[in-house]
Amino acid sequence: MSLYRNAVWFVKGLQEYTKAGYEYASKHFVPGDLDVNVTGRCFMVTGANSGIGKATATELAKRGGTVHLVCRSKDRAEEAKKEIIKSTNNENIHVHILDMSNPRKVLEFAEKFKKKYKLHVLVNNAGSMINQRELTDDGLEKNFAINTLGTYILTTTLIPVLKSAEDARVVTVSSGGMLVQKLNVDDLQFEKGQFDGTMAYAQNKRQQVILTEHWAKMHPEIHFSVMHPGWADTPAVMSSMPDFYERMKTKLRTEAQGADTVVWLAISPATIKEKSGCFFQDRRPVSTHLPLALTRSSSADEQKLLKILDELAESFRSKST
C-alpha cells in the first residue's frame, strides 16, 4: 500500500506541486483577492525567519498588518525583522523567541502573549523533518514535539484571544506529504519499527489536518484552514531532503509562491466563504485523501489523538506554574 500511495503521490506532485503546477493553478486565481489592507489586524507567524514563514510575514507586513514573528533563534529572527521592515516600511513587526519543541515554553509563551496582545490570525508555519529519531529533554520525539504537540498547544492556548477578535483565523501549514499516511495513534512517538523521518513528518502533517477538522467543529467563531504550499525552494527542503532537492531544484516553487495560499487564507475575504476546517492547495479546498489509498481514520482514533494531546498539554501545564 505504501508503495502505491507514494507512487500516486509523486506523480500528482510532479503535476501540481512544482513551479509549473503553481503557474497553471494561478491562472484560476481571482484578481484582487489579495488586494486587502490589513492595518489594525494582528498576525502571528511561527517559523517566520525563513522560507514560507518569512515570505508570508512580508506579505502581511506589506499590507499594513502588525506581525508577530515567532522564531527559535534570536539572531535569525532579528535579521528577518530588519529585512521585513526594510522591504515593507512597516515598523509594526515584533520578535518572540520560542522553541516549538518545548511544550512548557510554548504554553508559557501563549499564556503571556494573550494577556498582552490582540490576535486576529495565527499562522502555524514552523515545522521540521528530522531524519534521525531524536528526543527532546522531555523525552518526546522531536518531529512530533514540534509539528504536532507544539502546534496543538500554541493553537489551543490562543483560542480564547482569537475568539475575542473579529474575523479570526488559524492557518496551519501542513504538507501534501500527509496524503501518504493514515493516522496512527498507537505510535505517536515512532517507537516501533525502523524510524523514517519522512514518514514521521508525513504522519505529523496528517495529524495537523485532523486537528484542523476538529477545531473547526469545536470553535465555529474561528475560521480554520490547513494547507499544502507545494514544493518550494526553502532551507528545510535543501537540508532535510537533499536527494529530492538535487533532483527537483529546477522545478521547485519560489518561497513567495509557496506562501501564496497561506497569505490568501490569512487575509482574503474570499477565504471565509469556504467552509472552516478544509485542506487547501493553490487557493482551493482539495481532498485530504488520494484515491483508493485507505487513509481514512476512524472517529475513535481521531478522538484518541485529541485525548492524548490534551493529556500531554495538561501534564506540561501543571509543570509550568
Ligand SMILES: NC(=O)c1ccc[n+]([C@@H]2O[C@H](COP(=O)([O-])OP(=O)(O)OC[C@H]3O[C@@H](n4cnc5c(N)ncnc54)[C@H](OP(=O)(O)O)[C@@H]3O)[C@@H](O)[C@H]2O)c1
Ligand atoms: N518547502 C516545501 O516544499 C514545503 C512543502 C510542504 C510543507 N512545508 C511546510 O512549510 C513550513 C515552512 O517550511 P519551509 O519549507 O519554509 O522551511 P524553512 O525555511 O526551513 O522554515 C522552517 C521554519 O520553521 C522553524 N522551526 C523549525 N523548528 C522549529 C522549532 N523547534 N521552534 C521554532 N521554530 C522552528 C525554522 O526555524 P530555524 O530557521 O531556526 O530552523 C524556520 O523558521 C513547514 O511547516 C514545512 O513543513 C514546506
